[in-house]
Amino acid sequence: MAIENECFATDAWSQEVMLSELEAPHTYYLVAEVEDQVVGYAGLSQLVGATQADIQTIAVRPNQRGSGLGRALMQELTKEATRRGAKEVFLEVRADNTIAQKLYKLFGFKQIGLRKKYYQPDGVDAFVMKTSLLRDDVSEPLVLGIETSCDETGIGIVRGNTLLANVISSSMDQHARFGGVVPEVAARAHLEALTPALEQALSEAKVTLDEIDAIAVTNGPGLAGALMVGVGAAKALAVSTGKPIYAVNHLVGHIAADILDQGKLAVPTIALLVSGGHTSLLLVRDIINDVQLLGETIDDAAGEAFDKVARVLGLPYPGGPEIDKAALGGNPAAIRFPRGLTLPKDMAEHRYDFSFSGLKTAVARHVELAESKGETLVISDVAASFREAVVDVLIRKAIAACVDNNIPRLLLGGGVIANARLREVAIEACRENNIELRIPPLSLCTDNGAMIAALGSQLVQAGFAPSSLDFSADSTLLVTQIQS
Amino acid sequence: MSEHLVSVKQGYVLAIDTSAGTTVAVLSLGEVLAELNYLEPMTHSERIGSAIEEVLAKAKIAPSNISQVVVGRGPGPYTGLRVGLAAAKFFAIGANAELVGVCSLDAIAYSYYQQNPNQNVPVLVTTDARRQEVFWALYNGLDKGVPIRVEGPSVNKPAYLEELLTGQEHIVTDLPITASSLGQVAHFQSLTDLGASKDSSPIYLREPDATPGKAKKVSG
Numbered sequence: 001m002a003i004e005n006e007c008f009a010t011d012a013w014s015q016e017v018m019l020s021e022l023e024a025p026h027t028y029y030l031v032a033e034v035e036d037q038v039v040g041y042a043g044l045s046q047l048v049g050a051t052q053a054d055i056q057t058i059a060v061r062p063n064q065r066g067s068g069l070g071r072a073l074m075q076e077l078t079k080e081a082t083r084r085g086a087k088e089v090f091l092e093v094r095a096d097n098t099i100a101q102k103l104y105k106l107f108g109f110k111q112i113g114l115r116k117k118y119y120q121p122d123g124v125d126a127f128v129m130k131t132s133l134l135r136d137d138v139s140e141p142l143v144l145g146i147e148t149s150c151d152e153t154g155i156g157i158v159r160g161n162t163l164l165a166n167v168i169s170s171s172m173d174q175h176a177r178f179g180g181v182v183p184e185v186a187a188r189a190h191l192e193a194l195t196p197a198l199e200q201a202l203s204e205a206k207v208t209l210d211e212i213d214a215i216a217v218t219n220g221p222g223l224a225g226a227l228m229v230g231v232g233a234a235k236a237l238a239v240s241t242g243k244p245i246y247a248v249n250h251l252v253g254h255i256a257a258d259i260l261d262q263g264k265l266a267v268p269t270i271a272l273l274v275s276g277g278h279t280s281l282l283l284v285r286d287i288i289n290d291v292q293l294l295g296e297t298i299d300d301a302a303g304e305a306f307d308k309v310a311r312v313l314g315l316p317y318p319g320g321p322e323i324d325k326a327a328l329g330g331n332p333a334a335i336r337f338p339r340g341l342t343l344p345k346d347m348a349e350h351r352y353d354f355s356f357s358g359l360k361t362a363v364a365r366h367v368e369l370a371e372s373k374g375e376t377l378v379i380s381d382v383a384a385s386f387r388e389a390v391v392d393v394l395i396r397k398a399i400a401a402c403v404d405n406n407i408p409r410l411l412l413g414g415g416v417i418a419n420a421r422l423r424e425v426a427i428e429a430c431r432e433n434n435i436e437l438r439i440p441p442l443s444l445c446t447d448n449g450a451m452i453a454a455l456g457s458q459l460v461q462a463g464f465a466p467s468s469l470d471f472s473a474d475s476t477l478l479v480t481q482i483q484s
Numbered sequence: 485m486s487e488h489l490v491s492v493k494q495g496y497v498l499a500i501d502t503s504a505g506t507t508v509a510v511l512s513l514g515e516v517l518a519e520l521n522y523l524e525p526m527t528h529s530e531r532i533g534s535a536i537e538e539v540l541a542k543a544k545i546a547p548s549n550i551s552q553v554v555v556g557r558g559p560g561p562y563t564g565l566r567v568g569l570a571a572a573k574f575f576a577i578g579a580n581a582e583l584v585g586v587c588s589l590d591a592i593a594y595s596y597y598q599q600n601p602n603q604n605v606p607v608l609v610t611t612d613a614r615r616q617e618v619f620w621a622l623y624n625g626l627d628k629g630v631p632i633r634v635e636g637p638s639v640n641k642p643a644y645l646e647e648l649l650t651g652q653e654h655i656v657t658d659l660p661i662t663a664s665s666l667g668q669v670a671h672f673q674s675l676t677d678l679g680a681s682k683d684s685s686p687i688y689l690r691e692p693d694a695t696p697g698k699a700k701k702v703s704g
């Protein structure tokens with residue numbers, strides 16, 4: 001009752017109403033607890049056999065708001081309504097409560113009516129809102145995922161949390177002579193690869209487009225022109241097939257890859273995503289509700305550093321595997337290259353951020369100096385020492401994130417995870433610190449459509465409403481924007 | 485008695501062009517049932533989904549009733565152009581429709597001749613190619629409804645075109661590209677012996693703007 005009065009100061013239910021609600025056979029109430037304290041509750045009313053359900057109330061203590069509790073309660077209520085065979089869910093909300101309305105809209109609720117001066121004594125109108133629960137069973141949705149954020153055209157299909165197809169068409173070879181990904185080249189390649197990739201994915205998954213329940217597409221972050229190819233294709237496919245579309249975050253997709261590997265994501269977890277375009281350290285409490293950016297690179301991505309240093313050493317693109325090869329037999333301690341943002345003053349401000357541009361310059365300077373002095377360069381030592389510097393910083397900061405946040409779990413993702421030394425050091429450091437390490441298979445670590453489908457599937461399973469058709473491709477999409 | 489039957493696939497046509505703005509239309513046997521034209525050159529990926537949905541609703545046609553998708557192949561600024569091409573490809577797959585491609589400049593020439601039916605001077609169609617260049621093509625009337633392209637499509641500086649056309653009488657048009665005209669061009673093409681073109685590849689006319697990379701010197 002304390003929460004009731006705190007949340008609904010003027011129009012709270014009386015104790016009698018509350019009791020009869022809780023005791024009635026057709027209602028379903030659940031409470032949210034934080035550290036054994038009840039901090040919120042929500043209730044559903046649905047007569048036996050009825051296909052319409054009502055959300056009776058939802059309350060979260062003011063000091064606990066904004067942490068996803070409201071969403072979680074709503075999610076459970078809509079799931080329960082689905083279990084009880086509801087096709088439609090109704091609710092009333094104060095016209096002046098825009099925060100609650102925003103939450104309901106996330107679950108597909110739309111305003112269908114108005115009750116004048118419903119809330120007394122304030123005389124505030126009520127909006128009547130309704131959502132449709134389209135499927136009887138959302139637990140195993142068949143989702144198609146489309147990924148075109150960089151140089152990989154990925155189309156994947158998942159059922160629930162199970163991988164059915166993961167087709168990746170890479171334009172990497174076309175970028176080789178440029179020494180890095182050329183956005184225009186990547187975008188052109190996406191357009192060519194889309195149709196064959198879709199056909200192959202459907203045939204591998206042995207499903208037809210008709211059977212697909214939802215389409216998920218990466219709308220950022222990534223290369224704008226590349227993203228737009230996938231977004232344009234996905235929207236048109238959604239319209240032509242009448243399927244709902246979910247615009248999802250590429251980085252969070254990388255985390256979803258682990259669901260396909262493990263069946264579920266163990267949370268909370270720290271995630272380290274390292275690729276040619278990203279170097280990010282994330283704290284994941286809930287993949288669809290709560291992903292927090294701890295830090296990221298302030299200049300080059302780690303994969304980019306590998307490519308640039310490979311060029312300095314006269315090695316081909318992509319640099320990662322080439323540096324790995326060149327480092328064979330090299331001494332990782334031969335040259336002490338700088339570890340970006342690890343000095344005490346940097347750690348104060350950039351504890352979980354990365355910087356690789358100074359490291360790249362240091363390698364280039366080392367090489368030029370040796371050349372000017374006429375010394376022979378031991379490429380294997382340079383490659384091994386450079387790689388050690390990158391890996392050292394990445395893992396050191398990831399472990400710090402685990403320890404600081406008291407989260408004994410680390411998930412790796414992104415193409416640079418292919419680097420053997422990175423995995424080796426990660427395994428070692430996690431063992432020393434009693435941290436559970438998760439490394440999905442490489443085909444799920446590099447950019448792919450299956451991880452996008454997996455994230456879309458989580459949103460569908462949670463009963464989230466599809467994205468509107470007007471979302472944009474956003475090259476700098478924040479990781480907190482899980483669905484657009 | 486023998487009757488010559490023209491083979492026209494019965495059904496509805498969705499035309500899409502994003503080589504300039506975002507423009508979509510629904511046609512049936514060359515008749516425009518509905519169209520939507522957004523002229524602004526930057527919002528293709530935002531617009532395309534709703535634009536298709538709205539134009540179908542306006543024409544009161546279900547997506548599954550579309551039997552052919554006509555797409556503008558450009559030339560046009562690449563990022564926008566690809567949005568329409570990607571959308572057309574996947575719409576066609578989803579609706580199980582045939583996909584045909586038309587040079588986007590043909591649609592402008594068609595519009596021009598529709599508005600000026602007795603024109604017998606060559607018509608120059610130009611669109612912005614950025615970098616102080618234009619995409620262009622030269623036309624000489626319609627043949628059974630299909631624009632007769634005598635030169636292009638190409639990309640050049642305006643000065644080059646001036647020189648090329650010195651002493652040659654011609655008219656320059658700056659009509660916008662519309663998907664309705666694009667769909668009509670495809671319709672008349674389908675009535676010819678050659679038929680409409682199955683080629684829906686983009687007309688880029690320029691190689692990607694990138695040079696093979698070299699490591700930069702850092703100490704000096």
